[in-house]
Amino acid sequence: MRNPKRAAVVGTGSTEIVRTSDKSLGHFAVEAARNAIRDAGLKTSDIDGYVGSPGAPNASALNLDGLDEVSQLFMIGALGLEPTWAMDVVGMSTGMLVAGAQALAAGTCKYVLGVRAHYNPKDRKYSVSGANLAGGPDQFTLPFGYGPGGTRFALWVQRYMHDYGATRDELYEISALARRHARLNPLAIWREGPELTRDAYMNARWIHEPMCLFDSDMPATGAGAFIMTTAERAKDLPQTPAYVASYANATQPSRVFSDIGLRAGDIQVAQLYDGYSVMVWNTLEKLGFCGEGEGHLFATADRLSLGGALPMNTFGGSIGEGRLHGMGHVREAVLQTMGRAGSRQVPDVRYSLAQVGVLERFWSVLFSSEEPD
Amino acid sequence: METSIPAGRPKPLADADTAPFWAAAQERRLSVQLCENCDRAIFPPKPACPHCVRELAWRDLNGRGSVYSFCISRMNFIGGYKAPYIVAWVASDEHPECIFNCNIVDCAIEDVRIGMPVEVVFETRPEGVTVPQFRPIREGAPA
Structure with a gap:
């Protein structure tokens, strides 16, 4: 028997992908989100679920929400969302799909927007660490010249x-x-x-x-977004659904x-x-x-x-x-x-x-x- | 040799789980966690044994091991390091499950090999911190 709450991706959105930009990452993220919502044939007010993965991975990140990271709170504010489910996950973009599929299966929301954006700073080197103190897992790497650039x-x-x-x-x-x-x-x-x-x-x-x-790969600035909904609702939308078969x-x-x-x-x-x-x-x-x-x-x-x-x-x-x-x-x-x-x-x-x-x-x-x- | 270590290398910020490792290094001992229940050595330090979730004790290793892998870092990403230099994974002879991130010191970059026998050497940095590094064990050299 088919599962009416099975997740499907019904839209994608992207921005241009550039080496660096004068625009903040929040700007890119909003553009990707709007493109994905349009691609899915929905309105922003339809979106009642959100999943992101905000972490800036680079050694020189400032970790500022909206500048080089984009959190659920930033996106809720930027798009005026009123989500019944919103979450930031660790695990990059496929982890976001899994979380969104779970939220749909649980019935906590109807249309999930997922956004992941990545920022390459214009004014400093991407992978050069200014850190003089290395805590947590870094205490066994950076003090040995081990870390950025794929050691x-x-x-x-x-x-x-x-x-x-x-x-x-x-x-x-x-x-x-x-x-x-x-x-x-x-x-x-x-x-x-x-x-x-x-x-x-x-x-x-x-x-x-x-x-x-x-x-x-090359550090770049850009954003991508997707829209997920249930198999049942996907049938009413313009795109051919990409069903989540397993993960x-x-x-x-x-x-x-x-x-x-x-x-x-x-x-x-x-x-x-x-x-x-x-x-x-x-x-x-x-x-x-x-x-x-x-x-x-x-x-x-x-x-x-x-x-x-x-x-x-x-x-x-x-x-x-x-x-x-x-x-x-x-x-x-x-x-x-x-x-x-x-x-x-x-x-x-x-x-x-x-x-x-x-x-x-x-x-x-x-x-x-x-x-x- | 120690006077040649440049200033500015990142300084380890110990926490309660890792402090015994760094305190031991300051005393020129290479110490790791040991699970007395399942007899495994654990490094880097963890809050509990990842195999049986028991509390962990500490024990000193003899400091000998071999190069499990290495690379030659040829870009300057990290303060106090000037390329080229060797970064290695060294596996302890006593507990090969313990892999140490380190530099192979007293070794030309073209001489490092996988499987090369190495021993711990303690590097005291201008900032006062002492960290374990490894150097080749040379045939006939005094222990």
Whole structure:
């Protein structure tokens, strides 16, 4: 029997994605929200649920609401919302989808607006920490010169290369693919190219060796938003619904497929978080697309390109589009499910995956173009 | 060697759970939490054993380990650090589940390897704080 309270995404909204801007992040967030509400065929007064994930992740963040972070309180005030349910979650954009799906299932609201925005400061360096005191988890990292720029992932991939014989030649494919797909995405920072050549990659400057400049996404300023409602209400709205078929976190990652009787290979398209290219190898293994240590062999350009067996990061990923902490991944997974991805559209999408987060902390959400039983 | 440590490196801000680690480092001991119930060592410090949720005691390690992984940091993100420098994960010989974030000191950047045997060395910084770092154990060198 179908579940009338099953969640579906019924609209998405985005802003331009730029390196830096004179506008505050609140300005971007409001614009993304209005675009999503319009896309869903709703009015702002229809929105009675809100979910966000405000944390600014960078070492130089000021953590000021409305400037470089956007909380539920800011958005309620900025849009004049009167929500019966509102929450900020840790866990980036797929975590927001999961929270929104739960709120709809519980019947606490009818239309959930989700907003995630990311700010790259104009007047100072994104990742340079001014901190002289390092507390909490930072006390075991920053005092050792460990922290911004992906130290942790450089250490992780060095060991991975050692254990499994993976190479930078293979890693190049992830970033090159991102930049190729970005050329099909009008929002992407790299929409006008150029393609990333193997030479350019191999000769790029190091950040934390063995990771180079092109293994990182780019700090950007922009916002993304989505609208969720129940399957029952979705039928009255203009967009083809992207039904939430299942979700799972990193503690039992393959449940995103097994909970509904699928295997990883049964889906048509995947958006996997690529804040650093190396994450993709790990995620492919964790989700069960391949065995442990095989991610680097699985992640070939042939397989992951549009037209391949598992098109991945068809919008260019964070590496090609710019860092929105997964809102691009969510937007693209939804558009692919709805059949609205334009020149990037994968044919006959039944199942479309968005995975956002890293290593032991992520949420995956599987969308379906058909209403699940 | 200690006089060559630049000023301005971030200073650890201890809390009740982590203070014994930093106090031990000040006395040139490498100390970690030990669960007396399930016999696991825990690092970084936690409020309780993550395996059996019991209270934790502290014990000193012998300070020897090996490089589990490393990278060469080639950008200046953090005060008091000048690139290039080595950042490593060092696994304790006694309790390999304890992985320490550290720099490999007294080691040229081209010489560091996964599996390299290392020993703790205590680095006292101009601000007065002492932190555990690791250096290669050289064959024939006095212990």
